[in-house]
Amino acid sequence: MALTRRRQWKLWKKFYRSVSKRMKKQTKKQTMINGIAVSPGIAIGKVFCWDSEDYTILRHDISSQQIPLEIVRFEEALIKTRSEILDIQKKIAEKMGVEHAEIFDAHLLVLEDRMMIEEVINKIKKEQVNVEFAFMEILKRYAEIFSKMDDEYLRERLVDIQDVGKRIIRNLLGKQKEGFLELKEPVIIIAANLSPSDTALMQKDNVIAFATDMGGRTSHTAILARSLNIPAVVGLKTITAQVKNGDRVILEGNQGMMIVHPSSATVRKYQREKQKFLDFEKGLSRLKSLPAVTKDNHAVTVAANIEFPEELPSVIAHGAQGIGLYRTEYMYLNRSDLPDEDEHFQAYRKVAEAMKKFPVIIRTMDLGGDKFVSHLDIPSEINPLMGSRAIRFCLARPDIFKTQLRGILRASVYGNLKIMYPMIPGLDELRQANQILHEVKIDLRKKSIPFNEQIDVGIMIEVPSAALIADLLAKEVAFFSIGTNDLIQYSLAVDRINEKIAYLYDPAHPAVLRLIKSVIDIGHTRGIWVGMCGEMASEPLFALLLLGLGLDEFSASAVAIPEIKKIVRSVSFAEAREVANTVMGMSTAGEIHSYTREKLKEFLFREER
Ligand code: PEP
Ligand code: MG
Numbered sequence: 337m338a339l340t341r342r343r344q345w346k347l348w349k350k351f352y353r354s355v356s357k358r359m360k361k362q363t364k365k366q367t368m369i370n371g372i373a374v375s376p377g378i379a380i381g382k383v384f385c386w387d388s389e390d391y392t393i394l395r396h397d398i399s400s401q402q403i404p405l406e407i408v409r410f411e412e413a414l415i416k417t418r419s420e421i422l423d424i425q426k427k428i429a430e431k432m433g434v435e436h437a438e439i440f441d442a443h444l445l446v447l448e449d450r451m452m453i454e455e456v457i458n459k460i461k462k463e464q465v466n467v468e469f470a471f472m473e474i475l476k477r478y479a480e481i482f483s484k485m486d487d488e489y490l491r492e493r494l495v496d497i498q499d500v501g502k503r504i505i506r507n508l509l510g511k512q513k514e515g516f517l518e519l520k521e522p523v524i525i526i527a528a529n530l531s532p533s534d535t536a537l538m539q540k541d542n543v544i545a546f547a548t549d550m551g552g553r554t555s556h557t558a559i560l561a562r563s564l565n566i567p568a569v570v571g572l573k574t575i576t577a578q579v580k581n582g583d584r585v586i587l588e589g590n591q592g593m594m595i596v597h598p599s600s601a602t603v604r605k606y607q608r609e610k611q612k613f614l615d616f617e618k619g620l621s622r623l624k625s626l627p628a629v630t631k632d633n634h635a636v637t638v639a640a641n642i643e644f645p646e647e648l649p650s651v652i653a654h655g656a657q658g659i660g661l662y663r664t665e666y667m668y669l670n671r672s673d674l675p676d677e678d679e680h681f682q683a684y685r686k687v688a689e690a691m692k693k694f695p696v697i698i699r700t701m702d703l704g705g706d707k708f709v710s711h712l713d714i715p716s717e718i719n720p721l722m723g724s725r726a727i728r729f730c731l732a733r734p735d736i737f738k739t740q741l742r743g744i745l746r747a748s749v750y751g752n753l754k755i756m757y758p759m760i761p762g763l764d765e766l767r768q769a770n771q772i773l774h775e776v777k778i779d780l781r782k783k784s785i786p787f788n789e790q791i792d793v794g795i796m797i798e799v800p801s802a803a804l805i806a807d808l809l810a811k812e813v814a815f816f817s818i819g820t821n822d823l824i825q826y827s828l829a830v831d832r833i834n835e836k837i838a839y840l841y842d843p844a845h846p847a848v849l850r851l852i853k854s855v856i857d858i859g860h861t862r863g864i865w866v867g868m869c870g871e872m873a874s875e876p877l878f879a880l881l882l883l884g885l886g887l888d889e890f891s892a893s894a895v896a897i898p899e900i901k902k903i904v905r906s907v908s909f910a911e912a913r914e915v916a917n918t919v920m921g922m923s924t925a926g927e928i929h930s931y932t933r934e935k936l937k938e939f940l941f942r943e944e945r
Contacts, residue, residue: 364597369572371547372838373592374558376895377567378610379545380603383583384523385576386530393505396466406460406467410453413467413507418447420503442496447504452478468508475501519543524587528576532556532707533669536643538566545587547594549576552841554821554871555833556706562874562893563643565650569594571835620898624655628890628901630883634909637889638900639695641869645683648690651894655901658694660817660891661756661869662687664740665701674736680743688751695752697817697869697891698744699796700737700769702726702758706833721831726759731768741776748788756817760795760802766812796869798822803851810862817891818855820870824848843872844925844932849881853920856886867891877932879903880939884916906939 398406425440446452452474459470475497482494525538525546535557538546543566551557551570561568567589579585579596586595586606590613595602628638639660640651651659667675667683675683687696704725717723730737744755757769770793780787797803798819806816820843825832827847830840842848852868859866867889872878874892876899882890883904890900915935922928 366599366602367578367596369575369578369594369596371569371572371575371592371594372551372553372558372835373589374551374553374555374570375561375566375568375589376613377545377565377589378606378613379524379567379587379589380598380606380610381522381524381544381585383526383579383581383585384519385579385581386525386527386534393468393472395469398460398464398466400464403461403464406470407457409508410456410460410467410471413504414447414453416507417500417503418444420507421447421500443500443503446497446500468505471501471504471508524585526575526579530557532560532666535560535564536666536669538564545589547572547575547587549573550833550835552831552833552835552838554825554841559641559821559871559893560643562895563641563647565895571838573835617895617898620902621654623898623901623905624653626655626901626905628657628904630904630907630909630912632908632910636883636887636904637695637867638897638904639697639867639889639891640894640897641874641891642687642894645686645690647894648687652690654894654897656691656694656894656897658752658889659687659691659696660867660873660889662696662698663702664698665703665707668701668703669707674739677739677742677746680740681746684744684747684753685750688747688753691751693752695754697754697756697794699756699758700727700730700740700744704729721825721833727757727765727769728759731765731772734772737769737772738776741773742780745776745780745787745791746785748791749786753788754792754794754814756794756796756815758796758819759799759822760797760809761799762801762805763808763812766795766809770812794864796822797855798826798870800827800851803827803855806855806858807862810859810864813864815864816855816859816866817889818852818866818868818870820848820852820868820872823851823870824872827851842925843875843878844928846923846925846928849920849928852882853885853916860886865889874900876900876903877929877936880907880912880915880935881919881928881932883907883909884912884914884919903936903940906942911939 421440421443455474456467456471459465459474460467463470478497479494482497519542522542522544525543527546527548529548529550530546535546545567546561547569548557549572553570555570558568558570567587569587569589569592572594575594583596584598586598586602588594588606595606598606627635629635637657638655639658640654640656641661641663642648642651642659643663643666667679684698702725704723705721724732741755744753747753755773757766760766760769773793777787792814794813794815794817795802795809796819797806797816798821800823802809803823810816821832824830824841824843824845828840828842828845830837832841856866865888866886868882868887869891873882873887873890874896876896879890879900880903892900915932919928919931922931
């Protein structure tokens with residue numbers, strides 16, 4: 337018997353619903369993805385895919401019929417870009433004044449440059465290539481010409497060209513840019529990669545966690561996440577391909593894992609885990625006002641690493657006994673000009689005053705590597721991590737260096753400030769830096785500007801050559817601070833930001849441990865104290881070993897401080913020394929990991945003090 341139309345419709349609806357339900361289930365299957373844990377905490381929320389604008393532009397050949405279409409696309413992108421810039425200009429004029437809005441005149445000028453437009457159109461016609469590729473090639477040529485200009489003002493216009501260029505490319509690709517500042521609700525950011533300057537902007541926004549395809553545990557992006565207390569996982573390899581805007585995910589920053597489309601049961605489980613983690617952190621906070629002293633009264637200092645003065649309340653709340661590393665280069669990021677002397681002075685004074693009598697080690701700026709500033713004249717390099725960075729850059733630009741040193745010296749009368757140079761490979765660089773400091777001091781004295789004449793100057797030991805000649809360096813500095821992030825990268829030849837070789841980046845490598853031990857021993861023989869401000873000092877697993885090796889100061893991310901204190905307080909110095917002696921007799925990182933883990937468990941599970 338034939339089915340009635342009504343019955344047919346009902347059956348079809350039922351069938352459709354069951355299929356669509358199954359499809360939904362299939363596409364929303366709970367998936368777990370492992371990465372590298374870089375900042376603890378658990379976040380449950382919606383995804384926001386963030387485009388870092390490092391677009392890969394591929395060349396496509398086009399047919400002669402497609403040429404007019406490509407030209408129209410180009411013109412449309414130019415019109416859209418122009419209206420966007422006018423819009424921004426209007427908003428800035430309203431909010432900040434016309435003079436600030438005038439900066440965008442230069443952008444409009446680039447956009448309306450007839451020669452550039454014609455060159456792109458000619459390239460499309462002549463080579464029969466897609467407009468994005470043609471435009472990118474011309475843009476690169478312009479950038480090259482501008483970067484070589486003698487006139488500083490013209491050279492600085494490179495930033496404008498790159499800015500407008502990015503905007504045009506974005507419009508050609510039909511992408512939309514939404515900055516962190518415009519986020520309307522709390523989200524988990526997903527990106528292929530994030531630069532430290534991108535991450536620095538997160539501090540003011542609705543970002544509850546972030547995850548990236550690339551990156552390693554000691555990349556500056558990861559370090560910042562810990563400082564800003566944002567749970568984060570990096571090195572997830574394909575996360576950007578597996579989620580889209582609005583997807584629900586769980587980010588587990590303690591284990592380094594993400595769950596995409598979690599089931600309700602999984603969400604409930606991780607809500608409980610999140611609460612447990614928060615309780616655990618609260619429990620540790622009772623240690624904040626206790627000293628870091630072993631059972632047999634050997635005291636060490638547990639200080640904090642910071643990037644911004646805004647972190648001070650968190651640092652103090654976690655019980656830091658000083659600032660072991662203030663990464664001042666963040667003052668230079670996300671802006672188009674340089675900080676002046678007064679800005680330096682104000683920032684350092686604020687930190688000095690907040691930390692009262694505790695020492696505050698100001699590291700002179702360590703720009704370069706992954707902390708890149710586009711408006712400074714640092715030429716792009718094939719290997720920036722071994723290029724013109726840190727002290728090398730400062731010695732090449734004493735004008736910029738002196739401005740910072742003046743700011744530090746002026747602030748030195750407001751607290752217990754110390755100066756630390758990064759990336760010192762030998763005595764020449766140390767002496768040159770000290771000579772510049774000396775000149776700045778003479779100038780201040782001449783002008784009767786007060787500063788601490790006895791200010792301590794120390795260096796980071798983060799280049800293997802410095803570790804090997806620590807005896808020579810120790811004679812001319814007040815302290816050493818071991819920068820394991822770079823020391824490991826340079827001694828093991830493992831790029832610290834490359835997730836593909838992250839498994840090779842191991843602080844427990846016997847070669848690294850020998851370097852550390854030797855620097856501590858030499859420092860002590862020569863009568864200076866030795867600290868560590870690399871991320872190894874934040875890792876509970878290594879705290880016993882470092883204590884036993886005689887490290888005087890641990891400078892860690894604020895969140896790690898209570899746990900490091902707890903470990904120090906759970907042992908005697910003699911026990912820690914025994915652990916260190918045993919470890920130094922071991923020949924592989926694997927053995928060292930298992931042994932230190934066992935020892936840590938053993939001591940921590942003893943009766944709590
Ligand atoms: C280091 O290299 O260990 C260090 C603390 O410096 P940064 O991480 O800023 O390079
Ligand atoms: Mg370093």
